[in-house]
Amino acid sequence: MKTILLERFGLDQLSVQQQPVPALKSGEVRVRTAACGVNPIDWKTCSGGGAAPFIGELPFIPGWELSGTVDAVAEDVTTLKVGDRVLGLLRFPERAGCYAEYVAAPASELARCPDALELIPAGGLALAGLTAWQALFDKGNLQPGQRVLITAAAGGVGHLAVQLAKWQGAYVIATASAHNHDWLQQLGADQCIDYNDGVLADQVQDVDLILDGIGGDSGEASLACLASNGVLVTLPSVTKDQLIAAGDIQAKRVEPLRVTANGKQLAELAQLCAAGTVKLTIAATLPLEDAGKAFADSASGHTRGKIILTV
Numbered sequence: 001m002k003t004i005l006l007e008r009f010g011l012d013q014l015s016v017q018q019q020p021v022p023a024l025k026s027g028e029v030r031v032r033t034a035a036c037g038v039n040p041i042d043w044k045t046c047s048g049g050g051a052a053p054f055i056g057e058l059p060f061i062p063g064w065e066l067s068g069t070v071d072a073v074a075e076d077v078t079t080l081k082v083g084d085r086v087l088g089l090l091r092f093p094e095r096a097g098c099y100a101e102y103v104a105a106p107a108s109e110l111a112r113c114p115d116a117l118e119l120i121p122a123g124g125l126a127l128a129g130l131t132a133w134q135a136l137f138d139k140g141n142l143q144p145g146q147r148v149l150i151t152a153a154a155g156g157v158g159h160l161a162v163q164l165a166k167w168q169g170a171y172v173i174a175t176a177s178a179h180n181h182d183w184l185q186q187l188g189a190d191q192c193i194d195y196n197d198g199v200l201a202d203q204v205q206d207v208d209l210i211l212d213g214i215g216g217d218s219g220e221a222s223l224a225c226l227a228s229n230g231v232l233v234t235l236p237s238v239t240k241d242q243l244i245a246a247g248d249i250q251a252k253r254v255e256p257l258r259v260t261a262n263g264k265q266l267a268e269l270a271q272l273c274a275a276g277t278v279k280l281t282i283a284a285t286l287p288l289e290d291a292g293k294a295f296a297d298s299a300s301g302h303t304r305g306k307i308i309l310t311v
């Protein structure tokens with residue numbers, strides 16, 4: 001089967017290679033991939049950072065999320081059958097190998113793709129969507145009427161978080177470059193702030209929840225926008241200790257998040273997309289062979305929504 005393979009760490013080390021089709025273990029189904037989503041963790045890991053400590057020895061097939069059609073089912077799987085359309089975030093942060101024609105996937109980590117949702121965009125939903133869901137609802141316990149600040153709101157996680165927070169009935173404040181403001185308001189942001197435009201805390205105060213998609217010094221500075229009993233959920237794991245230490249000094253709660261696979265939450269998300277309540281914005285759809293270009297685009301830091309690779 002066709003794959004993208006990394007034999008040495010480095011973003012110029014990706015190549016298109018044939019590999020054996022994966023065998024099935026107990027609890028797994030094989031998915032014939034339609035599309036896989038590109039996320040910052042993909043290129044960070046292929047550079048030797050990100051999830052590299054969890055993936056074992058190289059070579060490595062990148063990618064943690066996909067959509068496709070079930071092509072074979074282990075004997076003990078009763079929840080899915082050959083021909084089902086599915087999507088999923090798989091095995092994160094261990095290797096999942098989604099940049100490939102066929103993927104062996106734990107059945108419990110997949111959700112059925114509703115008829116109203118096309119497979120090609122659906123391949124980009126799971127990782128960013130579950131991150132937004134788990135940050136807002138599991139870690140952040142966001143309630144109707146609360147004020148939430150979402151930084152990096154135009155990105156894969158952020159633009160889904162804006163819509164999920166609005167769906168929950170929150171007042172949504174989003175940071176993004178000015179050219180993204182009209183679009184984010186259409187998605188449900190009540191207030192947009194250009195992060196190039198002065199000090200954030202001069203413009204926003206007393207929010208109940210911050211979804212910090214930036215981390216580092218920017219994430220730390222955003223703590224000044226948080227109400228004393230609020231919570232900041234920080235996404236970039238590389239700076240989580242900095243944020244936790246800053247929170248301790250200011251007596252403010254900081255929660256790191258590592259997204260986890262969850263077929264049940266993903267099924268709910270997929271239904272929201274099928275109903276049009278949540279819209280997944282696709283920045284670019286590229287063939288699998290263009291994974292290197294997709295990595296360069298994502299690493300530029302200004303993707304609007306998600307980049308998708310079709311297989």
Ligand SMILES: NC(=O)c1ccc[n+]([C@@H]2O[C@H](COP(=O)([O-])OP(=O)(O)OC[C@H]3O[C@@H](n4cnc5c(N)ncnc54)[C@H](OP(=O)(O)O)[C@@H]3O)[C@@H](O)[C@H]2O)c1
Pocket residue numbers: 039040041127128131151152153154155156157158175176177178180195213214218234235236237257258259298301302303304305
């Ligand atoms: N811990 C976890 O489990 C987990 C899961 C998912 C993601 N993450 C991490 O969370 C971060 C966001 O992920 P993502 O997939 O949403 O990334 P992304 O799609 O690459 O985010 C790109 C967006 O960031 C915005 N941006 C860049 N600099 C900004 C700034 N200083 N202030 C506000 N917005 C800024 C850009 O908007 P403009 O074009 O308007 O500048 C762009 O739309 C990444 O570091 C990722 O690795 C962690």
